[in-house]
Amino acid sequence: MRKVKIFLFFLLVAVLTVPAYGQDGDDRLTIHLRRDFGYRSVGRIQGRFTISADGPHDLERVKYLLDGEFFAEVSEAPFKYSFSTSEYAVGAHTFSAVGTTASGAEVISEEVRLEFVSAEESWQQVANLAVPLMAGLVVLMVLGTLLLTLTGRRSGSFKLGNYGSAGGAVCPRCGFPYPRHFISPNLLVGKLEMCPHCGKWAIVPRASRTALDEAETRFRADAEIGLLAQESEGGDAQEQHKLDETRYFDS
Ligand SMILES: [Zn+2]
Numbered sequence: 001m002r003k004v005k006i007f008l009f010f011l012l013v014a015v016l017t018v019p020a021y022g023q024d025g026d027d028r029l030t031i032h033l034r035r036d037f038g039y040r041s042v043g044r045i046q047g048r049f050t051i052s053a054d055g056p057h058d059l060e061r062v063k064y065l066l067d068g069e070f071f072a073e074v075s076e077a078p079f080k081y082s083f084s085t086s087e088y089a090v091g092a093h094t095f096s097a098v099g100t101t102a103s104g105a106e107v108i109s110e111e112v113r114l115e116f117v118s119a120e121e122s123w124q125q126v127a128n129l130a131v132p133l134m135a136g137l138v139v140l141m142v143l144g145t146l147l148l149t150l151t152g153r154r155s156g157s158f159k160l161g162n163y164g165s166a167g168g169a170v171c172p173r174c175g176f177p178y179p180r181h182f183i184s185p186n187l188l189v190g191k192l193e194m195c196p197h198c199g200k201w202a203i204v205p206r207a208s209r210t211a212l213d214e215a216e217t218r219f220r221a222d223a224e225i226g227l228l229a230q231e232s233e234g235g236d237a238q239e240q241h242k243l244d245e246t247r248y249f250d251s
Contacts, residue, residue, distance in 0.1 A: 027056070029062070029107040031097050033050070035047065038085070044114070044115045046122035048082065049085065050082045053099065053109065056107060062099045064095065067093055094113050141185045160177070164179050164180075170215040176218065
């Protein structure tokens with residue numbers, strides 16, 4: 001029972017309020033402005049726009065006024081009219097509209113205040129937004145690369161033959177292979193990477209398997225030479241020691 005009463009109450013409210021709102025909306029003429037091409041910021045426009053209006057259901061024609069003077073007249077819903085701000089003086093303007101219904105009644109819209117800006121100014125506005133955005137992106141890219149280099153150095157994990165999803169690269173300076181970072185910036189021909197062996201920054205493409213094999217051989221050979229050099233140094237010292245000993249015993 002309670003539910004039925006609540007339902008009836010809301011039904012009554014709906015019946016009473018809907019026609020009242022409908023009546024209100026019918027009396028009004030509202031101007032809409034759509035941007036087709038150009039710039040639009042709070043109250044400032046530049047470029048190609050389409051003005052339209054809606055109002056009473058029997059609205060027959062709408063006359064638009066710019067600064068109180070005739071602008072355009074349209075007799076077909078939704079009363080669209082396209083214009084370019086470049087055809088009018090730069091500065092503050094006021095749009096308004098007068099609609100005529102089938103019964104001959106007039107409906108008047110509220111005024112819409114807008115500032116027409118020059119093309120140069122609108123580009124300036126766009127640049128004001130875009131330039132810091134680009135600068136921010138560049139800073140992020142540089143920071144990201146630096147961070148990768150630092151963390152890469154700290155872990156110091158270079159495993160021969162293990163290059164990950166971004167593939168391996170061959171350093172153009174020392175000719176040794178190294179893995180490319182997945183998150184490193186892509187710069188058309190390759191990724192910006194720093195060689196973990198010699199520290200050379202370069203834009204490196206993904207190296208072919210053959211190129212990597214060659215570079216790995218070079219790396220191994222170099223590592224062996226390094227080991228041999230260390231060994232021979234140690235060996236020399238030992239031999240020298242022995243020589244000293246024999247000399248000692250000789251004398
Ligand atoms: Zn290198």
